Amino acid sequence: MVTVDEEEVILLLVLYYFNWAGTLEEFREFAAHFEDKGERIEGVDPLGIFAPSSEWHYVMVMKTTSYEKALQSFKAYMKKYGRPKTSLGKIEIFHTFEELGYPG
Numbered sequence: 001m002v003t004v005d006e007e008e009v010i011l012l013l014v015l016y017y018f019n020w021a022g023t024l025e026e027f028r029e030f031a032a033h034f035e036d037k038g039e040r041i042e043g044v045d046p047l048g049i050f051a052p053s054s055e056w057h058y059v060m061v062m063k064t065t066s067y068e069k070a071l072q073s074f075k076a077y078m079k080k081y082g083r084p085k086t087s088l089g090k091i092e093i094f095h096t097f098e099e100l101g102y103p104g
Helices: 024-035 069-081
Strands: 003-006 007-009 012-020 042-048 059-065 086-094
Touching: 012 069, 024 042, 024 069, 042 069, 059 069, 069 086
Parallel strands: none
Antiparallel strands: 003 007, 012 059, 012 086, 042 059
């Protein structure tokens, strides 16, 4: 948890696993848009696109202040660029025990 102007802000890690169904050039374009600082939604900080050791081709990792902010980011991308060439996807959110209300 982070304190900003005496208000606690919860930071979540959001992982979006996906399989890519486009060309390499289309993937590079997709990755550039994801990492473009000028297109970010406030409260969403993209950390990168990685190749996981699982059945998925890639995983996008972002730090966000809420799940709604992550969804807003996905929706803004699709509104501006259309549906990315992903065939499948799965989203996971990671919380700390403190964020879930476990006693310290």
